[in-house]
Amino acid sequence: MSSIEIGNYILARLEQLKVRRMFGVPGDFNLGFLDLVEDHSTVDWVGNCNELNSAYAADGYARVHETSLGVVLTTFGVGELSAINGIAGAFSEIVPVLHIVGVPSTTQQKAKALLHHTLGDGRYDAYTKAAEQFTIAQGHITDKETAAAQIDRVLTECLIKARPVYLTLPTNLVYEKIPADGLEIPLPRAQPANDADAENAALEEIVKIVGGAEVEGGDVVILVDACAIRHDARKEVDALVRKTGFPVYVSPMGKTAVSESYERFGGIYMGSISHPDVKHKVESAKVILSIGSIKSDFNTGNFTYSIPTARAIEFHSDHTKVFHATFPAVGMKQLLPLLTARLQPTTNAVSVPNFNLNAVLPDESNSIISQAWLWPRLSHFFRPHDVIVAETGTSNFGLMEVPMPEGALFVSQMLWGSIGWAVGSTLGAAFAARDLGFGGRTILCIGDGSIQLTVQELSVMLRHGLTPIIFLLNNAGYTIERCIRGPERKYNDISNWKWTKLLEVLGDLDGVESRSYTVKTKAELSALLDTPEFANGKKMQLVEIMMEKQDAPRALKIQTAMGSGSYDF
Template structure:
C-alpha cells in the first residue's frame, strides 16, 4: 500500500480529467453536494462543474459532449435525480455513447441501518435504483470501501471507454471523503482495444483480400460504429486507397469525408434515391463498415444487398458472407487490408462515382418563395463550413439532413436509433461545451430542431446562455409533430402544440444580453441571411425561426412514415 493518499472523490475527478473531461454535467442534490465540493480541489482551472436545467437535459448534454469529446460525465442525486436522467442514459446505451453516470447516494451508515429516508420508496431498499440502471449500463459499481475504490473507478472507466456504453457509479455521501491510495493515478488508464486474435485475423484478412481481388464491382457502406469506435481515420484511408464508391447510412453521416471524390451518396435501403440505390446494390461485393442496422437506419430493414456478397467489419468481430470471425476488430484490421491489396489493380477496376449534390428544389404546390424541406436542406449545405458541429433532431431534421452534404471534418450528431424527441437541445449544449473544452474552440455548433421537439427541452438554451456559448439555433416552425402526423393522426389534436410561443423573444427572455434572432418566411430571406457575414461569424448566440408548411416533410421521412405506420397498424 502506498503512503500517498487522496480522497476517493478527488481520485475519481483526477481520472476524469485524465480522460479529457473538463466539464462535469448534472444537477445538485443533497446526496451529491459534498462530492461536488471536491471538484474545486482537482487543481486544474479548466475542470469545472456545469449544471443543467434538469437531469434529463443533463443526460442529453452528456450524450452530446461524449460524441464530440469521446467520453463525458454526469452527476445526479439518489432516486429522484438519477431516475430523471435514465431516458437519456438509455439512449446512450442504445447508440453506444460512453457516459459516466455518477450518483450520490445515502451514506454507508444509512445504507447499513436503512432508515426511512426521503427519495426512497419507503421500503428500506437502497439498491433498487442501482438495479434499474444495471439494465441500461455496461457496468455498475458501488464505492463503499477506500481500499477497493481506486481499482473500481479505474475498471469502470476503462469499461466505459472500450465498450462505448454508459456506466453507473454509486458514491455514498461519506465515501467520497474516504482516504485511499493515490499511487494508481501515476499509471495511465488502459484505453486500448482488445487485440485481434492473430489466427482468426490472418484467416479473415486472406479471405477479404481474395474476395476484393475477385469482385468485379466493390462498394463501401459506412455506418455509425465507425465514429463510435474511433475508426474514422482507418476507414477514410481505405476509401482513399481503393477509390471504391462509398456510401453512408443516416447514422453514418460524417463518419467519412462527404467532400471526397469517392463519396457516392446516402443509402437507406428501399428509401434510397433510385440512382444511388441502383449503384450500390449492383455491386457484387459490399464492405459494410461499423453497421448498426436499426429500422430508421435501414429503411425498415430493406437492404437489397445479399449476405453472401457482404463483408461486415465491426468493433470486435468480422463477418464474411455467413462466416463469423470473433475477436477480429475493424480498427486494427483495416490498415492490414490496405497493406495487403495491390492498390493499383484495385483502383483500376473501381467503379466511377456518379454522386450529384442535392440541389434546392423550388416549392411545389405552395406559393412561390415558400421554404420547404426539399429546398431548405440542400440550401443549408451552402452555409455550413469545414469542422462545423451539426445537431439534428428526431423527425424532419434527421431525415432532411440526408439531403445536406456535410463539409470536410464536420461532425453530425443525430439520435436515429433511440429517437427521443427533444434530445437535440440538450445534446447541442453538451456539444458546445465539448467544443469549448477542445483544442479547436472556434468550431461553430449548429442545431436544427422542430418547434414540437424544442418545447420538451427548451430550458437548456438558458444554460447555453449562462455558459456564454454561441450556437446557431434553427427552429423549424411548422405547427406540431410532423413525424407523428405522417405516421398516424394527420390532423389529430395530440399532434398539435402551443402555437403562441414568441421565438423571437426566446433568447432575451432567457437572459441573453448579446444575441440575435431572425424571423424567416421566404427563400429569399434565408439566402440573404446565409450571405450575412455577421450571422456566419457566430460571435453571439443566434436563433433563426424558419417557417415551413404544416404537412411538408422530407421525401425519406414520408416514405419511412408509411413503413412505420404499417408496422404499428392496428389489427
C-alpha cells in the same frame, strides 16, 4: 506512498481522459463531491436545469469529443431516475457516458434508513436494478480498499465498449484517502488484441475474396455506419477508402463518418429510400465491405437493406463476418490497417457520381419556405468544421440528404429517437467543440414541438457564453407524428410560443448576448443567411422559420408511408 481523496481520484482519472465538463444537477447526496468538482482546475461544472437534459448534454459531449466520454452527476433516486432516459439513449446509440450518483452513506444504506428520496420500503438496490438495464457496467464504492478498482473498472468498460456506466459514491466516502499510485497506470482504451490465428484467417479470406472480385471486374464497395465512429475507427476507415479507391457510401447514422467531399464518395444508402442509382450501385456490387453497421429500422429504410450475406463482409468492434463465417474476437480497429496494407488500388476507378447529396435548390415559383428548399439552402450556409445537430424528425431526415463540408460533424439520434434530445445534446456538443478548438460553429436544427420538451438548456448555453445558431422550424406541432398518423388530430398540435422573446426570458435580460429573428419567405431567410454578422455566429442566435404544417422531407414521407412494426396500422 502519496494519497488522494476518493472524490479527487475520480476527477484525476477524468482529467487523464481529457474530460473538461461535468453535467448534472446538485442534490444533497452529491454536494460534498461537488465541492471538489468546483475547486478542480481542469474539470468544470456546468450545471443543468434538470437531470434529463444533463444526460442529453453528456451524450452530445461524448459524440463530439470522440476519444473521451461524457459525464453526468445526479443525486440518489429522484435525480438518477430523471436522467435515465438520456442514459438509455446513450446505451442504444453506443455513446460512452459515465453516470455518477451521490448516494447515502454506507451506514445509512446498511440500516435501510427511511431517508428522503427512498421508496420508503428499505429497497436501496431498486435504482441500481434500474441502472443495470441501461448501462454496460455498474460500480459501487463501498469502502476505501476497493474504491480505486471500482472506479478504474467502470471507466475502462465505458471506454472500450463505448456505452454508459454507473458509479455510486456514498457521502461518507468522498473524502476518504486512498493510495494515489494507481493513477500512474493509464486506463486501457482499446479493444483487447485480436486473436492472432482468427485475425490471420479472416484477413487471408477477405484479401482472396476482394482480389477475386476485382479480377472478375465486379464492383467492390465500402459501406460505413455509426460504429466506425463510436469505436474510434475513422482514421482506419479513411486509410482503407483512400488506398483502395473503392466507392464509399454511408448509412444515415454514419453520416460524416467519411468526407462527403471525397471524389469517390457516392452518397447515403438506406435501402429502398435511397436514390435509385445509389441503391443499384450498392446492391449490385459483387462484394460489400460493411463497416460498423447498425441495422435499425430508420437506418435501413425500414429494413429494406438488400445486401445478401453471401456478398457482405462485416467489420465490427469485436468480431468480423465473412459471408456466412464469423470470426469472434477479431475487431475492426486492428484488422482494417492490416487489410489496407494488403489491398491494392482498384482497377475499376471510374467516376463515382454522388447521387444522394446535392445542394441544388428546387425550382419553386412561390415564396413559401418548403422542406424541399430549406435543407439544400441551409447546406450552402454550412462551413468546414461546423458541428450540425439534428433533432429527431424533419430536421434529421431533411439534413440526411444534403452535403456536409469537409470536417463538419453531423450529430443525430436516429435509433433512440427521443424528441427534445437535440437541445441538451447541442449544449454538450458546443462545449466539446469549443474545448477541442474545432474552429467551426455549432448549429441546431429543431422543430417547435421538440424544443418545448427541453428548452430550459438554452439558458445554460447563455450562462456559459456558448453561441449556437438555432434554426427553429415553426410548423405548428409534431410533423413526424403527422406523417405517421393523425395529420389533423389534436394530439399532434402544440401551443405556439413567442419564440423571438425566448432568449430574453431564459437569461439574456438586456438583449445584448443574443439575437432572434422570424423569417417567413425564401428571400428573407436567404438574406439572413448571407449576412456576415449572422453567419459568423459570434453570439447566440435563434431563427424562427415559418413553414407549412403538413410539409415534410422526401425521405421522411417515404419512410412513414412504408411503415414499420412501430407504426404499421
